[in-house]
Amino acid sequence: MRTILIVGAGQSGLQLALGLQSQGYGITLMSSRTSDEIRGGRVMSTQCMFRTALGHERDLGLNFWDDSAPRIEGLGVSVAGAATPGGHPRVIDWVGRLDGFAQSVDQRIKMAGWMDTFEQRGGQVVIHGTAVSDLDFLVRKYDLVLVAAGKGELVSLFRRDVARSPYDTPRRALAVAYVHGLGPRPEHPGLEAVRCNLVPGVGEFFVMPALTTTGRADILFWEGVPGGPADAFQGITDPSEHLERTLELMERFTPWEYARATKVELTDAGGTLSGRYAPTVRDPVGRLPGGGLVLGVGDVVVANDPLTGQGSNSAAKCAAVYLASIVERGDRPFDEEWMRTTFDRYWRTARHVTRWTNAMLGPMPEHVVNLFGAGVTFPAVAHRIANGFDNPSDFEDFFYDPEKTAAYLDQVMAEAESEEAVAEADPERLAGEADPDGVAGPADLGEVAGPADVGEVAGEADAAVRSIG
Template identity: 45%
Template sequence: MRRIAVVGAGQAGLHLALGLLAAGYRVTLVAARTPQQLRGGRVLSTQAMFGPALRIERAAGLDLWADRAPAVYSVDATLAAPPGVRALAYTMTLDEPAQSVDQRLKMAGWLELFAERGGRTEYRAVDRAGLQQLAETHELTVVATGRGELAELFARDAGRSAPQPLRTLCCLYAHGVGAPDPAAEPRARMNAIPQAGELYLQPALTLSGPCSILLWEAVPGGPLDCFADRPGPVEQLDRMRGLLREYLPWEYELWAEAEPTDALGNLYGAVTPTVRHPVAELDHGCHVFGIGDTVVLNDPITGQGANNAARAAARYLRAITEHGEAAFTPGWMRRTFDLHWREEARHSVEFTASMLAMPEHLQRVFGAAAEHPQVARRLANTYAEPSDYPSWLATPELTQAYLASL
């Protein structure tokens, strides 16, 4: 029975560890926090799992919240130009429902599932020396830590990475947020404010039940970039209401009864979109393999992080099981990642970069979506399956040809 270590217990690491365990491998999972610490800690992210990624989880027996998490089939999109005035408004429909589960709840549940299925978990921090020890005692060591010292061991791919954050991020989990049409099914909402940023609202499931996640994507230095002092959830909500009143008054009206879900239900920060080389060399000829945010870190504007992690976990699991008893060499690691990059990850990276830059041809798509439901639907489902991006959004010529075909 082959011995594999997974360092990091997030979306990618836990998914892979559970899959390896089910396939009969001896898996050592190293996690920084226990399930109890996760449930009692600060929110970890915003997240939206789209239908294709949910199918991957379902096939692995990991979609444990389908009967509790709100099923989201559509996104209400609005362009505010000038601020405070709706210039465009339309609905984008998903072919399959999306869902969002607070990762405090999800990762704690998966950790407990890993233990129930006989997995071995070590709850501790790992530095380079600790990673070296794991690599020397396991046939394969996979690093799924996202950021920090271990991620820095993997060399940055400058040609595929952004030089700096393109948005500052501020999120809040809240109860009591109203809906434009209370009789309609739960919908996500997306509001774009040119030169200022974007507001996303995602129906979700948190520790205390259904909630809404509000995510500000603020252009650095712009009017929405005003949370650097990291206020608590109550003050953050009050400040958000002020911004909503000025920039998105139709949203402001829906937040009159809102309140934070808990005292740790908010986050502030920024993400520099980064792609790293998938193999890190340690001492004595040891190599470790990166997965998920360790090697492909996206800004959350397109909601690709958790989806990319699920695809990577499934891809790596398949490659490991198909590799038989052969050695997990650096060459094998690179080939496995290169296939994941070509087939999956690069599409999410390129789609996210376009959404952050919003070139003219993409602006035309959003405008056309307000007039043509089929454009709105295809755009919605490109979020769900970014592999469609290169066939119609990657260049002005492709977009022009598609729009002309309407």
């Protein structure tokens, strides 16, 4: 039996441990906390996982919360305009339907549950805050050592990849609150959806349905531009004060979201989190003082800002790639060449996430403003952007290059005009395809807009949106 040590009990570490365990490997898992300490601790993330990542969990039979977590079937984008005497209006607002539902399960529930399952299936869990000196000894006892703990001393083993890490300081200040009592969005009251609100010069505000330790909840998540008005949580240690500050910012910058939050309360005393970190890609191979090698996993080697909601998704995809690579290796040694080849397999997916996230952290170019604006009048655009959260590689074909964006919007417009002609000839057929929730899906049309309409919508948002970041 081949023996493997995994340090870290997060999404990637536990998913990989359980997957390898099911393949007959001898797995030791090292965690700084017990499952009970994780379950009773503070929230750790926002973790909205989309179809592909959830599929990796289902492949291993680890989808324990499919029936209890809210099924997120839409993803919407709103953009705030310049302040008026009545507050900040929305100049862009749409929601696209996801092709497969997403879910957010509080990691206190999932990681504790998975750790218990790993132990129940015969896995060895060692509760210990692992140091580099520990690994220097342990690397000689195992066929492979994987580091999946993305914080602390062990991260220093993995050199920052300068070419793939354009930012060396945090680009956002993060503040999370889990709440009960949030009302539905009046635009789609029957649809569970993640809502992404872009506030020029301030940052982003996200709302997502979730399952937490106290049942169904919603996550309120500010990503504030450092030094800006939403960078307002430093020094706050009281959870009630944290929620109060969250609501104050909502009322000021996203009044349409605040209107449904007037009766919210924290889910529990551990339901808040704040902090910041610089998005970083690292060399995947860590060399220990004694010469031994360890392989980094998940956000140890690719840590993106949570702006695009890819953290847990990337961790799940990384674990799936590593699992396949380890099994394929058979009895051959896990040498440095294999380690780098394994990471390169993951990077084929991860590079799209990194490019997209880093692009969204900077000023938004005019063609992207036009693209988001087109989502208002063209449901096909809203649908494609929403589903890009599951498959970020698709953004390569229509998001970054102005010419590709223009060609895509021309195509969408031509298809919409064709559908409009069909609708005029057979209105009953189109009525039968309309979504009852009024959510943009591939078959929905709404009112077909021409070039002037798209330009008008984008023009209202242009100056403001391009100042984000």
